[in-house]
Amino acid sequence: MSARIMLICERLHGDYGVCAATLLTDAQTIADARAYGARLGWYWSPQVRQDLCPTCSGRQPTRGPSVVHLRPEHDGGVQ
Numbered sequence: 001m002s003a004r005i006m007l008i009c010e011r012l013h014g015d016y017g018v019c020a021a022t023l024l025t026d027a028q029t030i031a032d033a034r035a036y037g038a039r040l041g042w043y044w045s046p047q048v049r050q051d052l053c054p055t056c057s058g059r060q061p062t063r064g065p066s067v068v069h070l071r072p073e074h075d076g077g078v079q
């Protein structure tokens, strides 16, 4: 059984509705999920108490692989 936590951006966009961006992670905790999201430009806003996608947060994703593994594939690896 693997935990899956999805970050959901529900920022309101004026009259156009709600942003539907989501980010599925394999994190076990919401803190890990947000750390994962932060690398991709997601931002947890304490002011609105929402997860914001890169577009809504205005942050650029970190350049690099599009998939980031939270856990090393192999035990004893670097890091």
Ligand SMILES: [Zn+2]
Pocket: 009, 010, 011, 019, 020, 021, 052, 053, 054, 055, 056, 057
């Ligand atoms: Zn958004």
